[in-house]
Amino acid sequence: MPKVDLYRNVHMGQRMRLFSLAAELGAADMAQPDAIAEQVHRVLAMTEELREHADTEDTFIHVLLRDRAPEAADALDAEHLRLDAAFAVLDDRARALPGTSAGQLREAQHELYLALNEVISAYLVHLYLEETVAMPALWQKASDDELAGIFSAFQASRTPEQAVTDLQKMLPALPPATRLAIARSVTNAAGEEYAGEMLLKISRTLSASQRSRLYADLGVSEAWALPEA
Structure with missing residues (x-):
């Protein structure tokens, strides 16, 4: 470990x-x-x-x-x-x-x-x-x-908004495997109902290629995280 x-x-x-x-x-x-x-x-x-x-x-x-x-x-x-x-x-x-x-x-x-x-x-x-x-x-x-x-x-001291901002600042600098582990952890914690919304938020600062790689590694389509019309 x-x-x-x-x-x-x-x-x-x-x-x-x-x-x-x-x-x-x-x-x-x-x-x-x-x-x-x-x-x-x-x-x-x-x-x-x-x-x-x-x-x-x-x-x-x-x-x-x-x-x-x-x-x-x-x-x-x-x-x-x-x-x-x-x-x-x-x-x-x-x-x-x-x-x-x-x-x-x-x-x-x-x-x-x-x-x-x-x-x-x-x-x-x-x-x-x-x-x-x-x-x-x-x-x-x-x-x-x-x-x-x-x-x-430290995590408990952050508001939900601060926690998302922390991830948005950090994730673009991390290698794919680390980014995947973090995204999987936070989306699992968000629960099935809010997982897509959380993934959309934390991936907002990623480049197009980084975002595509993350979604592929998670085994979901990018459309999955988008809110329903």
Whole structure:
């Protein structure tokens, strides 16, 4: 039976969306209507999400980590402080962008792009530390039941809408077998009456090819999940 990994899937989703944000911000045509507001919103939404993610880890994972592997917890605490400072710089640059003159906009866009990439580079190190230091420490120091309990407690803390959003953010970044296992679990939990509706919701952010593969792996047609006319 696979080990309970509290970081892997959500981190894969974060990496995918951070890389996409950086590429799209760098290439954005700021002369288009609402382009500046859109990019600023996306950057600020991402830093807010990453802060909330850190709070979630502190609440559900790092309490146990501090008890069983305090050295690893101390290292993560230091990382969070460093990241908070980088987030603040990025937020300031994003909020300043709408007030930039047309002549300075190109350079300001690139400076925001560089600040975002600085955050990404620091955040990748943080993710790697959690995945290669914190998680192995928990595997060694905590039981499978304790780790499963953490995951269950987190799931119980989410509203149905938040749970769907979590999956929509994560599933496109996962390999087909992992995506299938998650989709099967959540549709089974939804019950026969709501399984199609749930599948439609969680597959909304998948590419056409990913969605077709998922439905094929589940053995259902894409029309099966659509609401009746």
